[in-house]
Structure formats: C-alpha cells, structure tokens
Amino acid sequence: MSVPRLPASRSRENYLKALLQLGAEAAVPVTVLARHLRISAPSVTNMLARLADEKLVVLGPRGAARLSGAGEQAALQVLRRHRLLETFLVNVLDLDWGEVHEDAEELEHHVSQRVLDALDRFMGHPTEDPHGHPIPDRQGRLARRALAPLAALPTGSAAEVREVRGGDDRARMARWKQSGLVPGARVRMVQANADDGVFTLEIAGRRMVSGREGLDGIMIERRTRTSR
Amino acid sequence: MSVPRLPASRSRENYLKALLQLGAEAAVPVTVLARHLRISAPSVTNMLARLADEKLVVLGPRGAARLSGAGEQAALQVLRRHRLLETFLVNVLDLDWGEVHEDAEELEHHVSQRVLDALDRFMGHPTEDPHGHPIPDRQGRLARRALAPLAALPTGSAAEVREVRGGDDRARMARWKQSGLVPGARVRMVQANADDGVFTLEIAGRRMVSGREGLDGIMIERRTRTSR
DNA sequence: GAGGGTTATTAGTTACGACTAACGAGCGGC
DNA sequence: GCCGCTCGTTAGTCGTAACTAATAACCCTC
Numbered sequence: 001m002s003v004p005r006l007p008a009s010r011s012r013e014n015y016l017k018a019l020l021q022l023g024a025e026a027a028v029p030v031t032v033l034a035r036h037l038r039i040s041a042p043s044v045t046n047m048l049a050r051l052a053d054e055k056l057v058v059l060g061p062r063g064a065a066r067l068s069g070a071g072e073q074a075a076l077q078v079l080r081r082h083r084l085l086e087t088f089l090v091n092v093l094d095l096d097w098g099e100v101h102e103d104a105e106e107l108e109h110h111v112s113q114r115v116l117d118a119l120d121r122f123m124g125h126p127t128e129d130p131h132g133h134p135i136p137d138r139q140g141r142l143a144r145r146a147l148a149p150l151a152a153l154p155t156g157s158a159a160e161v162r163e164v165r166g167g168d169d170r171a172r173m174a175r176w177k178q179s180g181l182v183p184g185a186r187v188r189m190v191q192a193n194a195d196d197g198v199f200t201l202e203i204a205g206r207r208m209v210s211g212r213e214g215l216d217g218i219m220i221e222r223r224t225r226t227s228r
Numbered sequence: 229m230s231v232p233r234l235p236a237s238r239s240r241e242n243y244l245k246a247l248l249q250l251g252a253e254a255a256v257p258v259t260v261l262a263r264h265l266r267i268s269a270p271s272v273t274n275m276l277a278r279l280a281d282e283k284l285v286v287l288g289p290r291g292a293a294r295l296s297g298a299g300e301q302a303a304l305q306v307l308r309r310h311r312l313l314e315t316f317l318v319n320v321l322d323l324d325w326g327e328v329h330e331d332a333e334e335l336e337h338h339v340s341q342r343v344l345d346a347l348d349r350f351m352g353h354p355t356e357d358p359h360g361h362p363i364p365d366r367q368g369r370l371a372r373r374a375l376a377p378l379a380a381l382p383t384g385s386a387a388e389v390r391e392v393r394g395g396d397d398r399a400r401m402a403r404w405k406q407s408g409l410v411p412g413a414r415v416r417m418v419q420a421n422a423d424d425g426v427f428t429l430e431i432a433g434r435r436m437v438s439g440r441e442g443l444d445g446i447m448i449e450r451r452t453r454t455s456r
Numbered sequence: 457g458a459g460g461g462t463t464a465t466t467a468g469t470t471a472c473g474a475c476t477a478a479c480g481a482g483c484g485g486c
Numbered sequence: 487g488c489c490g491c492t493c494g495t496t497a498g499t500c501g502t503a504a505c506t507a508a509t510a511a512c513c514c515t516c
Contacts, residue, residue, distance in 0.1 A: 011503060030464060043504055045465060050502095062512075063464055093346035103343050110338045115331050118321035239473065258494060271474055273495060278472095290482080291494055 010109040013078045015047055016056060019067050020075035027064035076140035081108040081116055083129040083136075086167070088119050090130040097130045098173030132163035132183030132219070147219035150181075151199060151212055153189040158223065161185045165217035172217070180204050181218055238337040241306045243275055244284060247295050248303035255292035304368035309336040309344055311357040311364075314395070316347050318358040325358045326401030360391035360411030360447075375447035378409075379427060379440055381417040386451065389413045393445035400445075408432050409446055 018036050022028045030048070034041045048065050051057040056071035067075055082104050089100040111119075120126075120138075127143070128134055134143040147162050161183055166172060176182065180203040190207070191200040197212040246264050250256045258276070262269045276293050279285040284299035295303055310332050317328040339347075348354075355371070356362055362371040375390050389411055392404060404410065408431040418435070419428040425440040 009502080031462085039503090040505060041464065042466080042506080047503075089343065089346070093343065093350055095342065095346055099342070103340050106338050106340070107335070107343075110334050112331050112334070114323065114327070115317065115321065115335075118317070118323055122321055237472085259492085267473095268475060269494065270476080270496080275473075 011047070012051065012056075013074070013109055015044075015051060016067065016071055016075035017078045017082070019057065019065060020072065020079060023066050027060045027066040030063045030065075033065065073140050076136045076142060078108055079142070080136040080138075080140070081111055083133055084116060084119055084123075084126070085111065086131070087123060087126050087129045087135070091123065091126075096174075097167075097177065098170040100130075101167045101170075128183070130183075131165070131167050132161070133165075145221075147221055149216070150187065150201075150218040150220050151192070151215045153187070153192065153220060153222075155189050155192045158186060158188040159220040160223050161187060161218060162221045163219040165219065175214070176218070179208050180206065187220065239275070240279065240284075241302070241337055243272075243279060244295065244299055244303035245306045245310070247285065247293060248300065248307060251294050255288045255294040258291045258293075261293065301368050304364045304370060306336055307370070308364040308366075308368070309339055311361055312344060312347055312351075312354070313339065314359070315351060315354050315357045315363070319351065319354075324402075325395075325405065326398040328358075329395045329398075356411070358411070359393070359395050360389070361393075373449075375449055377444070378415065378429075378446040378448050379420070379443045381415070381420065381448060381450075383417050383420045386414060386416040387448040388451050389415060389446060390449045391447040393447065403442070404446070407436050408434065415448065 014037060015033070018033055019028055022032060022036060030041050030044050033048075034044045037044070039047075045063060048057060048059060048063065051071070052059045052065075055068055056074060057065045058068050059065055085104040085107050086097075086100050089095045089103060090097050095103075117138075126135060134145065136142040145162070148159075150159070150161070153159055161181055164173075164176060164181065164183060181187075185203055188202040189199065190202050193199065199210050199212070199215060201208045201210065242265060243261070246261055247256055250260060250264060258269050258272050261276075262272045265272070273291060276285060276287060276291070279299070280287045280293075283296055284302060285293045286296050287293055313332040313335050314325075314328050317323045317331060318325050323331075354363060362373065364370040373390070376387075378387070378389070381387055389409055392401075392409065392411060394400060409415075413431055416430040417427065418430050419426075421427065427438050427440070427443060429436045429438065
C-alpha cells in the first residue's frame with residue numbers, strides 16, 4: 001500500500017521539496033524560490049505554472065506559491081527519501097555526515113519505493129536522520145517538534161542538541177562535529193553575550209567559544225530534569 | 229557557444245553499456261543497437277554521431293559502431309556500478325534477484341564514486357554479482373572466463389553453474405531460482421536429447437526436465453575433480 | 457498621484473534526446 | 487541490369503527545463 005509517485009521528474013521534485021522547506025507557513029515568493037534553487041526567476045514562474053496546472057501547488061497573489069495537499073504529500077515523500085538515504089549513507093556506509101548531502105540529493109530522485117522500503121527495513125525504521133531531522137513516515141507524517149536555537153539558551157542553562165540544520169555546508173558540518181555539536185550532545189551555556197554575539201559553551205565537559213553565526217542552525221531542547 | 233560538453237548522462241551511458249555487451253567482437257549495426265535499447269534507428273544514428281564526436285565510439289562502414297578505448301573504459305565503469313548495485317540489493321537488502329535489475333539499471337547512472345566505493349567496501353569487495361557475472365574492478369579490468377552453455381553438457385557429465393544470463397526477465401529468474409539453477413549449484417546431465425531439445429537434469433539431487441530455451445543463459449564450468 | 461525600485465511575467469532561445477516520415481545506398485535474386 | 491528488401495540517414499518536430507532581455511505589475515514614498 002504505497003503512496004503513488006505520480007509527479008516524478010527530478011526538477012519537479014526539487015521544487016516541491018523547496019516549497020516544503022521554505023513555505024512552512026506563508027506562501028513562497030518566486031524570487032525566494034529562485035534563489036534557493038539557484039534557478040532564474042522566469043524559469044521558476046514557468047515551472048510553478050506547470051505545477052499549478054497539475055494541482056501540486058496553489059498560486060497566490062504576486063506569484064507566491066504554496067503546496068496543495070497532493071503537493072505536500074509528494075514533497076514529504078521526497079523528504080523521506082532524502083533523509084532515509086542520508087541515514088543510510090552515514091550510519092551504514094560510514095560516510096561522513098558532512099559529505100553525504102549531495103549524494104542524497106541526487107539519489108532521492110532515483111530510488112524506487114521497493115529499494116527505499118528495503119533500506120528502511122534494513123536500518124530498523126529509523127525516525128531521525130544523522131542531523132537529527134525527523135524522517136517522515138511512509139504515510140508522509142512528519143513529527144513536528146518545538147526546538148529552540150542554541151543561541152537563545154540563557155546563561156547558566158543546559159540543554160540537549162536535537163537537530164543540526166544546514167547540512168549542505170560541509171565546512172560548517174565538519175566544525176560542529178569537531179567540537180561535539182551533534183544530535184544528542186549535552187550543552188551548557190556558560191556565558192551568552194547578546195550584545196557582541198559571543199557565546200561561551202560547555203559541550204561534554206569541554207569549553208568552546210563561538211560567534212552567533214557559528215551556532216546558527218543548532219537546535220536544542222531544554223531539559224528540565226528529564227532522565228534520559 | 230558552450231564547450232563540447234563532457235559525456236556522462238544517463239542516455240550516453242546506456243549506449244556505451246549496450247555496445248560493451250553487444251559488441252564483444254564485431255562492430256554493432258545501428259538496428260541491433262536500436263532494438264536492444266528500444267530506441268528508433270534515427271535516434272541511434274544521431275547519438276552514435278555524437279559519441280563518435282566525443283571519441284567514445286568509432287564508426288565503421290554502414291554505421292556500425294564499436295567502442296574506442298576511452299568508450300570501453302567508460303562502459304566498464306557503468307557495468308561495475310550496475311553489478312555492484314545488484315549485489316548490494318540482493319545480498320545486503322535481501323531483495324529478490326529477479327526484481328533488482330530495473331533498480332540497478334536506474335541507480336547505476338546516479339551513484340557517485342564515493343558512494344560506490346563505500347558500497348564496495350561495505351560488501352568486502354565482491355568479485356561476482358548474484359547472477360555470477362564478474363564485476364569489473366576499479367581499474368575497469370573484467371575477468372574473462374570460458375564458460376559453456378548448460379545445454380552443451382553431454383549426457384552423464386556433471387558441472388557447476390557459474391553464471392545466469394538475462395537478468396532482465398523476471399519470470400525466467402524466478403523459475404531458475406525455484407529449480408535451484410543458481411550460481412554455485414551442481415548439475416548433472418541425466419539425458420540430453422539434441423534432437424527434440426528436451427533435457428533431463430539433476431540439480432542438488434532433484435530431477436528436472438526442460439526445453440532448450442528454458443536453459444538458455446545458464447552457463448556452466450565443467451569440474452574435473454576440483455574439491456570445494 | 458507620479459516616480460522609482462522591486463518583483464513577476466512574456467517572449468524568444470538553447471540543449472538534449474527522443475520521435476516520424478521520407479529518402480537513399482547495398483545487395484541478393486532473377 | 488533491374489527489382490525490391492533491408493538498413494541507414496536526412497529533415498523536421500516535440501517535450502522538458504533551463505536561459506537572457508525586455509516589459510509589466512505592484513508598492514512605497516513624496
């Protein structure tokens with residue numbers, strides 16, 4: 001009982017995935033989508049018209065686009081493929097978490113349902129990818145969580161890193177891994193200076209100082225006193 | 229105004245792979261290639277001209293094509309990807325050997341060197357795929373073996389199945405697996421009747437009767453008295 | 457309410473890789 | 487030597503998805 005994959009075509013799938021990621025709430029303007037996909041604005045207008053034709057997106061005023069129900073389902077399937085693949089590449093094939101993004105980006109458009117299911121089975125149905133992103137289930141349901149940016153953690157508080165965003169920047173990934181900023185890590189904010197944007201942290205007992213940008217994308221969950 | 233454009237591309241790779249498989253010795257006529265790839269003859273002429281431009285194939289009289297050195301190398305890399313992927317899908321993901329062909333056919337064009345190497349490493353550098361085909365090594369060297377068709381085994385002789393060709397026919401694969409005709413199986417020709425094309429075999433102690441076509445593609449190695 | 461800047465669209469092109477229809481070249485049979 | 491078959495090529499189209507250049511629509515400010 002698989003969800004059918006009608007739209008197909010690499011390019012369409014990328015548009016849908018981008019809309020899912022950019023259009024959490026509001027409709028996405030053409031320009032934003034164009035920048036994100038690194039495609040010219042006219043091309044985007046064009047493609048959006050086709051996707052609207054196919055009832056995968058709904059166009060609002062001034063060309064802004066949002067996913068239809070069907071479009072969102074399709075996008076979630078692409079996201080599922082992407083995240084399962086990243087998980088496979090890192091956890092099974094032992095590739096570095098910073099260098100798997102492009103591979104997953106490519107393969108997500110070419111893995112059949114059969115192979116995807118087999119991968120999922122082989123890995124024991126993981127629910128999060130190596131960056132801590134939740135993996136949509138077979139029905140396209142995505143766990144929604146309320147995470148806070150690490151930079152918002154007040155001085156003196158502790159938390160757990162749950163998600164590390166921006167997996168397309170390899171250097172960033174490498175730095176984070178280096179300093180232990182990976183999902184599951186415990187962090188304590190030793191000193192947050194909102195004025196000059198300098199943050200001193202303690203990660204697994206080690207001190208670290210970083211600017212705001214260096215922390216951007218690290219999402220945490222405040223742990224009151226929950227045991228593991 | 230753009231530069232010649234280097235090969236890659238799914239379609240090109242399929243042409244190269246087809247030429248490798250069809251053109252063992254002689255050059256391949258346009259029509260044969262067209263039938264094999266299920267593409268119209270004019271399209272083939274066209275594509276061959278481009279591949280010749282790029283020095284991947286050499287065109288002979290009457291349009292017949294054969295791979296150049298560079299073309300053969302490229303084709304062997306595609307074949308390596310295909311066979312490693314099939315091996316992975318069957319041996320690791322536990323998919324059925326009859327149903328992995330299409331998946332491998334698709335993925336072979338999209339797996340990066342990095343992922344391929346990781347798969348190879350993960351599987352311990354296999355040298356044969358699940359159908360017994362040798363896997364070209366990283367340098368594109370392909371083990372050449374002299375195997376005989378099972379139908380040529382004389383009455384009373386025993387042999388070992390080494391290779392099972394024609395992996396794109398699922399029904400066939402299923403039948404063979406059912407009757408134990410898989411690489412590594414020991415077979416004995418109980419009665420070969422060249423006249424009416426009826427063959428009686430013994431596979432792992434079980435009798436089986438088959439017509440010539442039912443055996444076509446099963447390649448064996450005569451074992452004199454080798455142990456193991 | 458008239459500019460000016462941002463944003464979106466229209467129009468026209470390009471590349472790739474397939475297609476059909478129609479033409480031409482080789483070759484066997486008589 | 488001509489007929490006709492098979493095989494290959496030429497010519498012209500199509501669909502997808504990108505592009506640039508030019509234009510139009512909107513929004514904000516004065």
